Amino acid sequence: MSLRPDGRDLRIIGFYLGKIAMALALMMALPLLVAVPLGEWDSATALLAGVGIAAVVWQMAEWRLQTRASLTWAHGTVVVALAWLVGSLLAAVPLFLSGHFGDFLDAWFEAMSGLTTSGLSVVQDVDHLSYSMNFYRHLTHFAGGQGIVIVALSLFTAGGAQIGTLYVAEGRDERIVPSVVRTARFIYLIAGAYLLAGTLALFAAMSAAGLGGWRGLWHAVNIFFAAFDTGGFSPYSSSIAYYHSLGVESVVMVLMVAGTMSFALHYALWNGRHRELLRNLEVRTITLTLAAFSVLALYGLARAGTYTGTAGLFRKGFFTMLSAHSGTGFAVNAGTLYVTDWGVLAPAAVVAVMALGGMAGSTAGGIKALRIGLTVKGLLREVERLLRPESAVTVATYHSGKRRILQPPALIAATTVLLLYVLTYLAGALVGLLYGQxxxxxxxxxxxxxxxNVGLSVGITGPDMPRGLQVTYLLQMWLGRxxxxxxxxxxxxGVSLVGRRR
Incomplete structure (x- = not known):
C-alpha cells in the first residue's frame, strides 16, 4: 500500500476484515451451547442475530472483495486497527439485544472492553444476566486475549507467511516460532492446556466453597477466561469477593500470573528451558516492581487501618496489587473503598502497577515490563558512560529468550511508547476532571x-456515566490494546485517502 491508497488497497483490507467477521460469527455461536439446553430463548435469538450479521459481513467480503494480493505491512497495521473497531461493533449486537444495556454505545463499550481484555463494565443488573449471555461476555476475553486477529487470519487463510505482518501491529513484539501459523497454534495449545487445568482447579476450589455441580463448572470456566486472559469480567457485580473463598482466590492468583507471562516465556518453559525464569529481563522487572509496590501498598493499608490482621492485608492488599499489575482487574472489595478507605499510598501503588502492566507478548496491557526494563537499562548505561573515560565503550545487554545487546532503535521505541502511554493516561484523567464530578x-x-486494559474501577465507569467520558475510555481501551x-x-x-479524493 502506497502513501496514496487506492481501491485495490481497500479491497485487500476489506477482504481480511471479512475473515475477522467469520471468526466472530463462530465465537458468537458457541454460547448457544449454553442457551439452548437452559431454554434461554431470548439470549439464543440475540446470539443468532449476531452470528447472522457477522456471517453476512464475511460472505459479502468473500463475494465482493476476494483477492490474492499480498498483505503488506501497511495493510496489516490498518487491518489490525480496524479489526478491533469493526469486531467490537459486531460483537456488541448480541449484548445490545440482551436488554441489559441502555443503548448501543453501552453494548459497544462492553464488547470493546471484553475483546481488549479490559474488564470495565457498563452492563445493567449483571447479577441477573442470563447464563449464556454472561458466558458470551467472558468468551470475548478468551477470543481477544489469544489474539483473534492473528488466529483467525492464520488458521482460516492460506497466507500465513504474509499474515506475519500483522503480528507486531497487534501489539506483540515477535513471533514465538518462525511461522506465524505455528505461533497461533501454539498460543491456543497453551491456552487449551491452561483451560483444562485451570477450570478443574477452579471447579475444585468452588466445590469446596459450596458451589458445585454444573453452576460451579459454569463459574469456573468464566473465571478462567477472565483470569488467564487478564480480562476481569465476573458473573456477579461483587467480582471475586462473591466467592468468599481463599481457595478460589489462590487459584485465580496463579492464573493471573500465567496470563501476564509472555507466550514466548511459556514456549521456553514448555520446551524445558526453566532457567529463562531467572534470566529473563521482564521476569526480573515485574518481580521487582510487584514486590516494591506491594510493600508500599501494604504499608499504606496498615497505616490507614483499613484491614485488621495479616491475613486481611494479604487477601485484600496483595491480591489487588497482583490483579492490577497483571492487568486482570479482579476485585475483592468495592471499588469506592480505594478512595474512601485505602488512604493515599495504597491507591497510588495500585495506579502505578496498573500503568506499568504485564509482559510484552502476553494478554496484559499497560506499558509492559520489557519497555520499563529497557528504559532503566538505557538510563544506567548513560550514567555509566558519563562516569567512564571517553575512550571506553559502554554496552548494555539484557536477556529475553537469548542474550541481546540494547540497541538505540529498541531504546527509542520503548521510551516512545512509554511516553505515549503516560500522555494517554493524563489525557483521560483530564477529560474526567472536566465533568467536575x-x-x-x-x-x-x-x-x-x-x-x-485493567478494569479496576473507583465507581466512575457504569451505565450512568457521561457519554463523552464513555467514548474517551472506549478509545483508550482500543489504543492501549x-x-x-x-x-x-x-x-x-484515512488522511491519505481523504487527500486522494480532493
Whole structure:
C-alpha cells in the first residue's frame, strides 16, 4: 500500500476484515451451547442475530472483495486497527439485544472492553444476566486475549507467511516460532492446556466453597477466561469477593500470573528451558516492581487501618496489587473503598502497577515490563558512560529468550511508547476532571485502568456515566490494546485517502 491508497488497497483490507467477521460469527455461536439446553430463548435469538450479521459481513467480503494480493505491512497495521473497531461493533449486537444495556454505545463499550481484555463494565443488573449471555461476555476475553486477529487470519487463510505482518501491529513484539501459523497454534495449545487445568482447579476450589455441580463448572470456566486472559469480567457485580473463598482466590492468583507471562516465556518453559525464569529481563522487572509496590501498598493499608490482621492485608492488599499489575482487574472489595478507605499510598501503588502492566507478548496491557526494563537499562548505561573515560565503550545487554545487546532503535521505541502511554493516561484523567464530578485521584485511577486494559474501577465507569467520558475510555481501551502504532497507521491511511479524493 502506497502513501496514496487506492481501491485495490481497500479491497485487500476489506477482504481480511471479512475473515475477522467469520471468526466472530463462530465465537458468537458457541454460547448457544449454553442457551439452548437452559431454554434461554431470548439470549439464543440475540446470539443468532449476531452470528447472522457477522456471517453476512464475511460472505459479502468473500463475494465482493476476494483477492490474492499480498498483505503488506501497511495493510496489516490498518487491518489490525480496524479489526478491533469493526469486531467490537459486531460483537456488541448480541449484548445490545440482551436488554441489559441502555443503548448501543453501552453494548459497544462492553464488547470493546471484553475483546481488549479490559474488564470495565457498563452492563445493567449483571447479577441477573442470563447464563449464556454472561458466558458470551467472558468468551470475548478468551477470543481477544489469544489474539483473534492473528488466529483467525492464520488458521482460516492460506497466507500465513504474509499474515506475519500483522503480528507486531497487534501489539506483540515477535513471533514465538518462525511461522506465524505455528505461533497461533501454539498460543491456543497453551491456552487449551491452561483451560483444562485451570477450570478443574477452579471447579475444585468452588466445590469446596459450596458451589458445585454444573453452576460451579459454569463459574469456573468464566473465571478462567477472565483470569488467564487478564480480562476481569465476573458473573456477579461483587467480582471475586462473591466467592468468599481463599481457595478460589489462590487459584485465580496463579492464573493471573500465567496470563501476564509472555507466550514466548511459556514456549521456553514448555520446551524445558526453566532457567529463562531467572534470566529473563521482564521476569526480573515485574518481580521487582510487584514486590516494591506491594510493600508500599501494604504499608499504606496498615497505616490507614483499613484491614485488621495479616491475613486481611494479604487477601485484600496483595491480591489487588497482583490483579492490577497483571492487568486482570479482579476485585475483592468495592471499588469506592480505594478512595474512601485505602488512604493515599495504597491507591497510588495500585495506579502505578496498573500503568506499568504485564509482559510484552502476553494478554496484559499497560506499558509492559520489557519497555520499563529497557528504559532503566538505557538510563544506567548513560550514567555509566558519563562516569567512564571517553575512550571506553559502554554496552548494555539484557536477556529475553537469548542474550541481546540494547540497541538505540529498541531504546527509542520503548521510551516512545512509554511516553505515549503516560500522555494517554493524563489525557483521560483530564477529560474526567472536566465533568467536575470527581477528584483528580479518581480520574487518574479510572483513566489508567482503561488505557492499560485493567478494569479496576473507583465507581466512575457504569451505565450512568457521561457519554463523552464513555467514548474517551472506549478509545483508550482500543489504543492501549494496539499500543498506538496501528492506530496511527489507520489515521495516516484515512488522511491519505481523504487527500486522494480532493
Amino acid at each position: 470527581w477528584e483528580v485521584t479518581e480520574t487518574i485511577f479510572e483513566s489508567v485502568s482503561a488505557a492499560a 494496539l499500543e498506538f502504532m496501528a492506530a496511527f497507521a489507520l489515521v495516516g491511511y
